[in-house]
Amino acid sequence: ELGFDGAINYRTEDPGPQLDKLAPKGFDLFFENTGGPIQNLIFERMNAHGRVVVCGMIADYNKAKPSPGPNWIPIIKKRLTIQGFTMPDHFAEVPSLLAKLTPYVMAGQIKHRAHVLEGLESAIEGLNLFFTGENKGKLIVKL
Ligand SMILES: NC(=O)c1ccc[n+]([C@@H]2O[C@H](COP(=O)([O-])OP(=O)(O)OC[C@H]3O[C@@H](n4cnc5c(N)ncnc54)[C@H](OP(=O)(O)O)[C@@H]3O)[C@@H](O)[C@H]2O)c1
Known part of the structure; x- marks a missing residue:
């Protein structure tokens, strides 16, 4: 793909x-x-x-x-x-x-795929995904 x-x-x-x-x-x-x-x-x-x-x-x-x-x-x-x-x-x-x-x-x-988390409160979850590799696509925290 x-x-x-x-x-x-x-x-x-x-x-x-x-x-x-x-x-x-x-x-x-x-x-x-x-x-x-x-x-x-x-x-x-x-x-x-x-x-x-x-x-x-x-x-x-x-x-x-x-x-x-x-x-x-x-x-x-x-x-x-x-x-x-x-x-x-x-x-x-x-x-x-x-x-x-x-x-x-x-x-x-x-081709670009983004894994978007909503809100600053999800930033910690986002940081953890960064290290566990569970994000599917570019990891973005949307403010
Ligand atoms: N120099 C700069 O200006 C600059 C700027 C931004 C980012 N960076 C660096 O660029 C890299 C990627 O950042 P990103 O924002 O693109 O992150 P990202 O979208 O979260 O991607 C991280 C990637 O690294 C892989 N990975 C994680 N641990 C690994 C390991 N031990 N061995 C091999 N692959 C591993 C992940 O694979 P899985 O998901 O399968 O684990 C994932 O594909 C990081 O090292 C970051 O520090 C540098």
Whole structure:
């Protein structure tokens, strides 16, 4: 339905063999948005001159001790570029982003699903859904 070439269920599948099957030539670009065990599995499959964008670490936010980061030696050997990403740096680009993406959404080429909770009083429930994964779609608390 969403048009991805492949997907892995991190809760039920062994990601290593699935990554090898879906990306047999390795990875040129890794948009890191979860952290957790899959991070190293992707990192060790990065191609030379690959890029890693570090945006989110949802698997780590509740841990008393964050997971150790990847070893730096492969960064040298593979000449990787790793850069942190935060949305506020790009607020000024929101209008041009919307101008580009809205036609795709209108044409049904990008599909969007929202899980909307009503009212500020549901914000705690919303935060818990964020960590249990029970939300079906982008989690929004409507004020
Ligand atoms: N850098 C920035 O400016 C910025 C801004 C906003 C968000 N973020 C980050 O972006 C990420 C996604 O945020 P969102 O607002 O899109 O959240 P979201 O809509 O709630 O989606 C969270 C996703 O992470 C998955 N997930 C949860 N725990 C995981 C784990 N241990 N391993 C693998 N996947 C896991 C969930 O899958 P299930 O539902 O199956 O558990 C769900 O698909 C978060 O890491 C967040 O901190 C960064």
